[in-house]
Amino acid sequence: MVKSSERLQPDSLPALRDVIARHKLSARRGLGQNFLLDLNLTRRIVRAAGELDGYDVVEIGPGPGGLTRALLESKARRVIAVERDERCVEALTGLAQVYPDRLTVLRKDALDVHFPELVSGPAKIIANLPYNIATALLLHWIPDIRRLDGMILMFQKEVAERLVALPGTKAYGRLTVLLQWLASVERLFDVPPTAFVPPPKVTSSIVAITPRSEPAAPADRELLERVTAAAFGQRRKMLRSSLRMLNVDTMTLLERSGTLPTARPEELDVTEFCALARSLGVLESSS
Numbered sequence: 001m002v003k004s005s006e007r008l009q010p011d012s013l014p015a016l017r018d019v020i021a022r023h024k025l026s027a028r029r030g031l032g033q034n035f036l037l038d039l040n041l042t043r044r045i046v047r048a049a050g051e052l053d054g055y056d057v058v059e060i061g062p063g064p065g066g067l068t069r070a071l072l073e074s075k076a077r078r079v080i081a082v083e084r085d086e087r088c089v090e091a092l093t094g095l096a097q098v099y100p101d102r103l104t105v106l107r108k109d110a111l112d113v114h115f116p117e118l119v120s121g122p123a124k125i126i127a128n129l130p131y132n133i134a135t136a137l138l139l140h141w142i143p144d145i146r147r148l149d150g151m152i153l154m155f156q157k158e159v160a161e162r163l164v165a166l167p168g169t170k171a172y173g174r175l176t177v178l179l180q181w182l183a184s185v186e187r188l189f190d191v192p193p194t195a196f197v198p199p200p201k202v203t204s205s206i207v208a209i210t211p212r213s214e215p216a217a218p219a220d221r222e223l224l225e226r227v228t229a230a231a232f233g234q235r236r237k238m239l240r241s242s243l244r245m246l247n248v249d250t251m252t253l254l255e256r257s258g259t260l261p262t263a264r265p266e267e268l269d270v271t272e273f274c275a276l277a278r279s280l281g282v283l284e285s286s287s
Contacts, residue, residue, distance in 0.1 A: 013094055019064045020197070023091040034196040035063045036128050036154075041195055042070035045206060048188055049126050049152045052076040056119035060110045060127040060137065064091050067128055072099050080104045080118050110137055116147050123147070128154040131200070135159060135175065143221065145182050151209040152188075160187050160205035167269045173235070174228040180270050181217070181224065184210045217274035224277040231265035231273070238262050243276075248283045256282065 014022070016037045036042060045067060046052070053075035062068045062081040065088075071079045072095065079102060083089050089107045096103050106113070111133060115125065125148060129137060134155050141151075155163070158171075163179055164187045165171035179185060188206045193199035226246065234242035240261035243250045254261050256279040259272060268276075 013069070013098060016064050016066050016069075017197075019091050019094070023064070023087050034128075034131070034198065034200045036066045036191075036195060037064075037197055038195050039066065039070065041191065042067045043073070044189075045128075045152060045154070046070045046074050046126065048206060048208060049124055049150065052124070054122060055149070056080065056121060056123040058082065058115050058118060058123065058125045058127070060125070061130045062092060062105075063088050063128075065095050067126070068092065068095055068103070071126060072103060076102070077121070078102050078104065080106065082106045082108055082110050082113055084109045111140055114144075115141065116144055122149050124149050125151040125153065127152075128204075131156055138163075138179065139175070142178055142182065145209075146211045148211055150211070151207075153207050153209065154191065154204050155207060156200075157190060157203040157205045160207050163187070163207055163209075168266060170266075172266045174232040177228050177270050177273050178225065179209070181215055181219065181274065183212055186210075215274075217271040219274035219277040220281055223280050224273060227273060227276045227280060228265075231268075231276075235265050238264060239268075246280060248280060248287070253279050253283060 016035075020035065054077050056078045057071055057076045057080070059068060059071060059079060059081045062083050068079060068081055081092065081103065083092070083105060084107065086107065089105055092105050096105060115123070125141070134153075138153075161171045162173055162175055163185050165173070165176045186208045188208055191204040191206065193201065193203065227243070230243050230245045231239060233245070238261065239254060239259060240250055242265065243253060246253070251261065253276065257272070257275040259268065259276060
């Protein structure tokens with residue numbers, strides 16, 4: 001712990017490019033790293049999160065700390081930054097000295113972290129997610145998503161389009177259904193490659209995810225996961241064929257849920273997938 005008399009001040013922090021140079025932070029493709037250095041942009045991302053006064057905020061993959069700085073400028077009660085790259089952990093030392101009571105840096109793989117154990121009271125996740133694990137992280141968080149007040153996350157534009165997709169569109173899929181079942185999702189704005197160091201080959205998007213007070217329709221999560229995995233695992237096939245892997249009488253399953261046997265998975269909305277999951281539960285419990 002740094003004594004208050006020894007603490008650095010926010011205006012004494014070095015420029016992010018100097019931090020990158022000092023710690024030799026060349027972005028590593030294997031870690032999905034692209035550093036966000038535009039402080040105006042990081043502040044815009046934080047503003048998109050709304051009120052943070054009294055909140056714990058979890059950030060994933062802070063890198064040299066561009067978004068971390070903007071979070072610490074807000075009224076967030078505490079920022080927990082999860083970073084697996086030792087170089088970046090060291091680079092965040094200066095921030096930790098300026099905000100010793102509000103910044104906690106954890107050297108961990110985010111996929112090994114159970115976020116409810118990190119926070120107390122109201123919490124949000126705000127992060128520029130590593131591209132290579134962004135989808136896996138979101139699936140990892142979905143079971144506990146209703147413990148959060150919200151998430152502001154950056155994804156590749158293509159992934160963001162999947163999250164907000166509507167039934168009947170090419171982007172609509174299993175991840176869409178599982179997320180929209182428990183949350184409302186809005187794509188806020190795009191971020192060009194030039195905002196990053198190094199610039200990626202794709203455009204990114206900021207997405208707001210707000211947990212629902214109640215799921216969009218009643219369903220058991222494990223059953224819904226199985227139904228959507230079967231359906232979208234063979235998305236070109238009609239449901240009467242793709243749902244056979246569930247090992248129940250497919251026609252009875254479809255009839256009980258009121259689903260057309262000739263329908264394809266992208267034609268069903270979230271509530272219709274929930275009806276399938278409920279019917280699957282009934283059939284399995286009666287067998």
